Amino acid sequence: METTVGRQAARHQEERSALPQFSVGSGTCGLAAGADKAVALLQRELAARGLEAVVKQVGCVGMCHWEPIVDIRLPGKPRLSFGPCTERNLKRVLHEYVDHGIVPGDLLLGVVVEPGEPTPAPEALEALIQPGPDEPAAPGRLPLLREHPMMRHQVRIVLSNCGLIDPGSLDEYLASGGYQALEKALTQMTPEQVIDEVSTSGLRGRGGAGFPTGKKWALTRQSPGTEKYMVCNADEGDPGAFMDRSILEGDPFRVLEGMTIGAYAVGAQKGFIYVRAEYPLAIQRLQTAIERARAAGYLGERILGTDFSFDIQLKIGAGAFVCGEETALIASIEGKRGMPRPRPPYPAERGVFGKPTNINNVETYANVPDIIRRGGQWFASIGTETSKGTKVFALSGKVRWPGLIEVPMGTPVRTIIEEIGGGVAEGHTFKAVQMGGPSGGCLPEAMLDTPVDYQSLVKAGVIMGSGGLVVMDEANCMVDVAHFFLTFCREESCGQCTPCRVGVDRLCRLLEQMTRRPQTNGTPRSPEEGEALLQQVERLARTVQAASLCGLGQTAPNPVLSTLRYFADEYRAHVLEHRCPAGQCTDLLTFSIVPELCTGCGVCARSCGQHAINGAKGQVHQIDPELCSRCGICRRVCAFGAITAA
Numbered sequence: 001m002e003t004t005v006g007r008q009a010a011r012h013q014e015e016r017s018a019l020p021q022f023s024v025g026s027g028t029c030g031l032a033a034g035a036d037k038a039v040a041l042l043q044r045e046l047a048a049r050g051l052e053a054v055v056k057q058v059g060c061v062g063m064c065h066w067e068p069i070v071d072i073r074l075p076g077k078p079r080l081s082f083g084p085c086t087e088r089n090l091k092r093v094l095h096e097y098v099d100h101g102i103v104p105g106d107l108l109l110g111v112v113v114e115p116g117e118p119t120p121a122p123e124a125l126e127a128l129i130q131p132g133p134d135e136p137a138a139p140g141r142l143p144l145l146r147e148h149p150m151m152r153h154q155v156r157i158v159l160s161n162c163g164l165i166d167p168g169s170l171d172e173y174l175a176s177g178g179y180q181a182l183e184k185a186l187t188q189m190t191p192e193q194v195i196d197e198v199s200t201s202g203l204r205g206r207g208g209a210g211f212p213t214g215k216k217w218a219l220t221r222q223s224p225g226t227e228k229y230m231v232c233n234a235d236e237g238d239p240g241a242f243m244d245r246s247i248l249e250g251d252p253f254r255v256l257e258g259m260t261i262g263a264y265a266v267g268a269q270k271g272f273i274y275v276r277a278e279y280p281l282a283i284q285r286l287q288t289a290i291e292r293a294r295a296a297g298y299l300g301e302r303i304l305g306t307d308f309s310f311d312i313q314l315k316i317g318a319g320a321f322v323c324g325e326e327t328a329l330i331a332s333i334e335g336k337r338g339m340p341r342p343r344p345p346y347p348a349e350r351g352v353f354g355k356p357t358n359i360n361n362v363e364t365y366a367n368v369p370d371i372i373r374r375g376g377q378w379f380a381s382i383g384t385e386t387s388k389g390t391k392v393f394a395l396s397g398k399v400r401w402p403g404l405i406e407v408p409m410g411t412p413v414r415t416i417i418e419e420i421g422g423g424v425a426e427g428h429t430f431k432a433v434q435m436g437g438p439s440g441g442c443l444p445e446a447m448l449d450t451p452v453d454y455q456s457l458v459k460a461g462v463i464m465g466s467g468g469l470v471v472m473d474e475a476n477c478m479v480d481v482a483h484f485f486l487t488f489c490r491e492e493s494c495g496q497c498t499p500c501r502v503g504v505d506r507l508c509r510l511l512e513q514m515t516r517r518p519q520t521n522g523t524p525r526s527p528e529e530g531e532a533l534l535q536q537v538e539r540l541a542r543t544v545q546a547a548s549l550c551g552l553g554q555t556a557p558n559p560v561l562s563t564l565r566y567f568a569d570e571y572r573a574h575v576l577e578h579r580c581p582a583g584q585c586t587d588l589l590t591f592s593i594v595p596e597l598c599t600g601c602g603v604c605a606r607s608c609g610q611h612a613i614n615g616a617k618g619q620v621h622q623i624d625p626e627l628c629s630r631c632g633i634c635r636r637v638c639a640f641g642a643i644t645a646a
Helices: 004-014 028-033 035-049 087-099 170-175 180-188 191-201 213-222 243-250 252-266 280-295 326-333 362-374 376-380 413-420 454-459 478-492 498-514 527-547 551-555 558-566 568-575 603-607 633-637
Strands: 021-025 054-058 070-073 079-082 108-112 126-130 138-141 229-234 270-276 311-317 357-361 390-397 403-408 430-435 441-444 468-473 591-593 643-645
Touching (some): 028 035, 035 054, 180 252, 191 362, 191 376, 229 326, 229 362, 243 280, 243 390, 252 311, 252 357, 252 362, 270 280, 357 362, 413 430, 430 558, 478 558, 527 568
Parallel strands (some): 229 270, 390 468
Antiparallel strands (some): 021 070, 070 079, 079 108, 591 643
16 A cells, blocks of 8 residues: 555655756765865856756765765766765766766766665666776776675665765655655554564664663653653764764754654654754754754644654754763753763653653664664564664774774674775784774774674673774874773763762873883882782772763773773883883883984984984984983984884
8 A cells, every 4th residue: 555655755756857966975074075165066067068957965975085975867877976076086077977978987986776776787887987097998887886895795774865865855855765664653553563663673772872772662651641752862972983973964854753753652742852063064954854844744743644743852962971871961951961860760761851751862763764664573684683783883093994884783893894994004003993982992903803783892891882983003002092082081071970070080190100101209110010000090990880870980991991901911011111012102212213214414403302312414313311302203303214212
């Protein structure tokens, strides 16, 4: 039986413009890489050609390394994705492909199969391809985008529309299957059946804790009272995380639909999306989507002609990391200072304004439409026995192809880094991957075969978190990395409980001691004192972990504990040998000049503010260790690589 939304979607598909379509990846990453310039150039160049076409801005497809990315769909031809579309490259794409029908193969990322479309027939993928500017065109097969090394291991559910549809176009969202799940839920399912379907799917909260979503919804529905709230936690504050931001920028209607289905299931009448002010583009696109959904009857009174009413309000947060904790978030929504409170009672019992409240993050809600539309069993067939579905990760750091990815649960971490991310840059060595943000930990190379699922990661000493994944190489000092994340937690602590307020600060100070030249009563630290310091750090970390009030304080020591577990030798090098193996802790370094490489140019001596470098012009220079402040400027200015630090 064809539904009303299904008929609308079919009509929108039929009404798709026969004009050439130019889609520019314009998420935050794309705009930073020059997407606005690409849009302006396209408009100028097409006008100069007298070519009537549609130029639109879409979200991020996730291949940030190749931004800005431009997709081109000419009438009767498949949609082709090109990047990086700098001014020079984009002009070349227009000249070769749009004007002459020749595909510049060195800029082609692949053929895009849009949502709901079949894979093009083999004959449709045959084209004239020009591998490079100076190479002749020859017949060849156009590769599918999903065959790209960065894409072939991905299964895109949450990200299925990102980078493909205009995030502000309700028509395009409908054409991709949008709001069919909501209509199905409201007209064919009871609230209990919706909850059962979500429970069957095995969906767990994607914000980090991994609590079963169906169970959370059931608890909220069972709580007494007629006034209930649905809240979306979009307060993404982890360093290196940009999953929720990209989803909101690329497919906001999906999140609204998931929230509305959830509201129907738990009996909520009003929802809040709590999003940080540092996400202006996400806020803008969310507001547009809310207004258009409301105008079309997908939000507000009597949604889709039923008796169900629900509306959503944006709440702009000031950027406090602690407001990612659900009780602190609730306080902020109520206009109070964002501070966690003891639980129980849980938000499902007493949340916003004391009423039963369900809280999930952006990615969790974004999974719901597909679960309802395609069935819980379908979703449960993806992933592992205990971790179902897919997970979105923000891949960054010392990796060749950073970006936004979505993989099935159970995918080995090694596959993500080495195959999807392309590994670390040539000439460098992988050292560690940091997962879970400040609440997470670091895994060494020996643990890269750990599958991405909740249980396996916890066993390995890290957590899934919201999905930040930062790759590090041999130049990263693990003591310094732990200190960085710990400092972040110290600065973001609400200060309410003593274990977090005092304990994290004390941990920071102890790690700072390790990265500085040790002095105890004027003499270097003894081995016994060094071992005592390491034991003190671990003991204090365990105490903070056990005694803090909220999850943020309880997980703050995780980076310290995981690096102590896997990189103990590096800690001992700092504490017992007074050296930094990575060469990052400058106070522990001894700078020297390699005689065979020194030309006696004197640049280092003239740059030294401590006058610690001596030597006649044309002669080998020397560094006085007593005067050297270890600032490292001499190493930076030496053009011959003659200055080393160890």
